[in-house]
Amino acid sequence: MIYFPALRRRLLLVALLILVCVTIYKASLPRSSTLPPLRLYAQHPSPAGVRIPISELQHRPFPLLNGSGPGQGGDPHELYRPSSKQMPSHHRHNESGLESPNWGLPALNPHLQPFLRCPVEPNRFTGHLRLPHQLYNVSLVPQGSSQADSRTFWNPTIISLPYWSRTQYLVVARIVTEGLHQENVLCEADICHADPNTPAPEGQSMCSEEDLRWLGPSGGMRCVTPPISLNVPPTPAEICEDRMASFADIPGFHDPRVFWSGRGEPLMMINSQSRYACFGLWVIDLRVLHPPLKDLLASSPTHPSLGPLMSYPAVTELTRNPRSDRSAMEKNWMFFSTSDAAYLQYEISPERGRAFAKLLGSGLTSPNITDPREQACLVEGKSAGATWHQATNSVRLVLCERADARCKPDADNTVFVAIVHRKYSNGLNLPMRYERYIIMWSATPPFHMLGVSQHPILLANETASGWSAAENWDDSPSALDEGRDMWAYFTYTVSIAYAWGRKGDEAIWKNTGYLDDEVILSVGIDDGGLAYAKVPARELIQCLKACPGMRQESPETED
Numbered sequence: 095m096i097y098f099p100a101l102r103r104r105l106l107l108v109a110l111l112i113l114v115c116v117t118i119y120k121a122s123l124p125r126s127s128t129l130p131p132l133r134l135y136a137q138h139p140s141p142a143g144v145r146i147p148i149s150e151l152q153h154r155p156f157p158l159l160n161g162s163g164p165g166q167g168g169d170p171h172e173l174y175r176p177s178s179k180q181m182p183s184h185h186r187h188n189e190s191g192l193e194s195p196n197w198g199l200p201a202l203n204p205h206l207q208p209f210l211r212c213p214v215e216p217n218r219f220t221g222h223l224r225l226p227h228q229l230y231n232v233s234l235v236p237q238g239s240s241q242a243d244s245r246t247f248w249n250p251t252i253i254s255l256p257y258w259s260r261t262q263y264l265v266v267a268r269i270v271t272e273g274l275h276q277e278n279v280l281c282e283a284d285i286c287h288a289d290p291n292t293p294a295p296e297g298q299s300m301c302s303e304e305d306l307r308w309l310g311p312s313g314g315m316r317c318v319t320p321p322i323s324l325n326v327p328p329t330p331a332e333i334c335e336d337r338m339a340s341f342a343d344i345p346g347f348h349d350p351r352v353f354w355s356g357r358g359e360p361l362m363m364i365n366s367q368s369r370y371a372c373f374g375l376w377v378i379d380l381r382v383l384h385p386p387l388k389d390l391l392a393s394s395p396t397h398p399s400l401g402p403l404m405s406y407p408a409v410t411e412l413t414r415n416p417r418s419d420r421s422a423m424e425k426n427w428m429f430f431s432t433s434d435a436a437y438l439q440y441e442i443s444p445e446r447g448r449a450f451a452k453l454l455g456s457g458l459t460s461p462n463i464t465d466p467r468e469q470a471c472l473v474e475g476k477s478a479g480a481t482w483h484q485a486t487n488s489v490r491l492v493l494c495e496r497a498d499a500r501c502k503p504d505a506d507n508t509v510f511v512a513i514v515h516r517k518y519s520n521g522l523n524l525p526m527r528y529e530r531y532i533i534m535w536s537a538t539p540p541f542h543m544l545g546v547s548q549h550p551i552l553l554a555n556e557t558a559s560g561w562s563a564a565e566n567w568d569d570s571p572s573a574l575d576e577g578r579d580m581w582a583y584f585t586y587t588v589s590i591a592y593a594w595g596r597k598g599d600e601a602i603w604k605n606t607g608y609l610d611d612e613v614i615l616s617v618g619i620d621d622g623g624l625a626y627a628k629v630p631a632r633e634l635i636q637c638l639k640a641c642p643g644m645r646q647e648s649p650e651t652e653d
Contacts, residue, residue, distance in 0.1 A: 288313030
């Protein structure tokens with residue numbers, strides 16, 4: 095028997111009386127019809143391609159790098175969190191028997207209607223649509239230098255710097271080397287204006303005689319700072335067999351792409367030896383390689399901070415899950431991101447369709463999360479003797495004008511835009527022509543494809559191999575009168591970015607633009623030259639074709 099002192103017995107009795115009173119009071123309250131009693135539900139298996147527990151990933155990165163900060167990959171247990179109007183109340187079962195969301199293919203977005211028309215006719219011989227904006231030269235001879243650089247630069251990739259920067263652009267380019275090793279350089283650059291009869295755009299200076307010496311009479315973009323070598327640590331190859339055996343020992347990275355993430359990070363994606371195959375893709379924050387960029391992003395005059403957090407402070411390999419889906423040599427993956435999540439698009443072609451995944455962290459990715467019912471948007475690939483390749487990074491575009499006070503970004507008027515190539519080769523299986531096409535997809539899950547250019551795009555002074563000079567210039571009477579020759583054997587687009595000079599353009603907004611913003615396209619020439627073009631975003635996306643599954647909604651007719 096347990097003995098309690100008299101005082102404790104009295105306190106215990108009071109406590110019991112209070113408990114009884116509270117229980118009687120709660121029992122007398124009416125039950126709310128809106129709050130159902132707690133139930134424990136059995137856990138159903140996660141829909142295939144929609145969710146994946148991190149513990150079920152088949153391999154782990156080595157070494158484990160901080161590939162993603164908080165929010166970059168979101169919750170790894172939930173790859174898609176569609177809005178209520180995207181997620182219907184009913185579901186369907188896929189072939190594996192698992193329940194998956196039935197989003198339904200979207201109706202034609204009314205914001206796309208103006209861009210489904212072509213303002214001019216394509217060239218009757220080549221089929222190209224020519225834009226009235228020309229390509230300009232890029233020179234890596236820095237200001238103040240009196241001697242030419244004996245090196246040959248190619249494969250340029252360009253981003254604009256924030257509005258408070260003393261320089262306008264950052265250029266990364268490859269060097270043509272005599273051996274198999276790869277070299278890449280970086281410089282900060284400005285654009286100069288060459289026409290003395292027209293005023294220079296705001297923030298842009300007139301070309302000096304020295305500028306014109308290196309750029310030619312049309313002016314262009316020139317390094318302000320001396321080009322510096324980009325030193326990225328070498329990466330190991332798991333295995334390179336047969337015809338790729340020599341690739342295991344090639345030092346240096348190649349095919350860099352620089353771009354701004356949706357969080358305002360200046361990133362560079364590169365090709366280098368892979369830990370999962372022979373060659374793969376890696377990503378690193380450019381602030382690690384170019385410290386002045388870190389200082390710049392930490393010096394915003396209106397938003398003081400240390401700059402955007404680094405998701406990739408070390409070179410981090412990007413993966414494809416499951417591992418069996420990847421090939422021995424991977425290249426041309428496309429990065430697209432919002433402020434809280436990032437994705438990798440691996441491929442898009444008529445034969446294999448489209449495949450993209452969500453980045454979970456440390457370069458790890460989900461399985462393919464493309465809507466399985468999405469039909470191929472690109473056509474005439476191998477059947478026409480060509481192959482489709484992703485070419486550039488992506489930019490986020492709001493389909494209204496920045497100058498319009500009524501223009502507010504939302505899920506319906508915001509898209510991603512990028513450039514893909516349709517590649518034709520000659521009899522020696524060497525590149526003959528890279529045709530430039532715009533692709534567009536929704537900026538909200540499930541990221542359906544929306545449109546693709548009806549015709550390949552040429553710039554004002556550009557030509558396409560496979561046709562004569564006269565056929566190329568058939569759509570330009572002045573060029574025909576001049577007897578203008580072919581401009582280059584082939585050109586290819588490396589990157590896309592918004593142009594410098596937008597007021598209040600903080601780093602987090604560098605990858606988002608509006609129809610009245612200008613876009614910078616970086617272009618390689620014959621694997622031995624550099625160029626760029628500046629094009630209004632509105633003109634770049636004109637003459638689109640809606641992707642399959644998009645249906646024209648006609649107004650209801652009255653009886």
